[in-house]
Amino acid sequence: MVVVRTDPDRSAGHRGLSLMLVEKPSDDGHAFDYRQSESDGGGRLAGKAIPTIGYRGMHSFDLSFDGLFVPDSHVIGGRAGLGKGFYFTMAGMMGGRMQTAGRASGVMRAALRAALRYTADRKVFGAPLLDCPLTLAKLARMGARYAACQRLAYAVARTLDAGGGRMEASLVKLLACRSAEWVTREALQLHGGMGYAEETPVSRYFVDARVLSIFEGAEETLALKVIARSLLEQALADAAPSAAAAAMAAH
Numbered sequence: 001m002v003v004v005r006t007d008p009d010r011s012a013g014h015r016g017l018s019l020m021l022v023e024k025p026s027d028d029g030h031a032f033d034y035r036q037s038e039s040d041g042g043g044r045l046a047g048k049a050i051p052t053i054g055y056r057g058m059h060s061f062d063l064s065f066d067g068l069f070v071p072d073s074h075v076i077g078g079r080a081g082l083g084k085g086f087y088f089t090m091a092g093m094m095g096g097r098m099q100t101a102g103r104a105s106g107v108m109r110a111a112l113r114a115a116l117r118y119t120a121d122r123k124v125f126g127a128p129l130l131d132c133p134l135t136l137a138k139l140a141r142m143g144a145r146y147a148a149c150q151r152l153a154y155a156v157a158r159t160l161d162a163g164g165g166r167m168e169a170s171l172v173k174l175l176a177c178r179s180a181e182w183v184t185r186e187a188l189q190l191h192g193g194m195g196y197a198e199e200t201p202v203s204r205y206f207v208d209a210r211v212l213s214i215f216e217g218a219e220e221t222l223a224l225k226v227i228a229r230s231l232l233e234q235a236l237a238d239a240a241p242s243a244a245a246a247a248m249a250a251h
């Protein structure tokens, strides 16, 4: 799915973007070079995976398009979809935020389980790490954070299904992703030196969690543009409904 400028008048800004489906043969590699046959348009689409510190199961690619022909039928929404690319992308954002909150909860659960297993097995000075009160306290805090984020994500998903929850989707995304960084960090810490070795899955959880606060809405953008703004609107509306609209317009 590619967002493309279809209106050459750049002053149209985001209203000049459309969304289209660009097909290419599937490829398992870290680089590809697809050339269309002459009868299909003779264009080229090349891609190269961008090396990253984590998330290596799902690479991001640098793409280069050269005269690639895409038929009209691949424009999402057909003729009526021209200029709607930005709006279609925005419409998909709520789902993206929820599934990222879900991914954050999943990586927290995996990290917590790994930490529980490791601290039960690992003996230091003859006793399992799990016997240390500090280990138990860490595990309890990690478990509480995971449980809160996971349950909040389900509750917000139900609110979205019922037609609301736009701000809450951003809120749970922000909270769960930041929590995943902390929970995976604590799990790695409980593994000691082994946690820093790539052979232990917890090292991967730690670097995988780091990207969650960046994509599907960067943490700062969600905080500033969605959450704080919405909380302010709500507070103003609660205080004086008639003044709220004027204050938000001035803001």
Ligand SMILES: Cc1cc2nc3c(=O)[nH]c(=O)nc-3n(C[C@H](O)[C@H](O)[C@H](O)COP(=O)(O)OP(=O)(O)OC[C@H]3O[C@@H](n4cnc5c(N)ncnc54)[C@H](O)[C@@H]3O)c2cc1C
Pocket (backbone or CB within 6 Å): 052, 055, 060, 211, 214, 215, 216, 217, 218, 219, 220, 221, 224
């Ligand atoms: C692994 C990976 C996969 C991705 N996959 C996709 C994908 O499939 N599709 C896609 O479209 N995109 C994808 N992205 C892009 C991703 O959505 C962007 O990287 C993300 O939205 C942040 O935008 P940016 O990188 O341009 O950062 P910038 O906008 O340059 O922001 C840099 C920093 O400044 C902060 N910032 C920005 N504006 C403000 C402000 N007004 N006030 C305070 N702070 C601010 C940001 O929060 C961030 O911390 C992917 C990124 C990564 C890393």
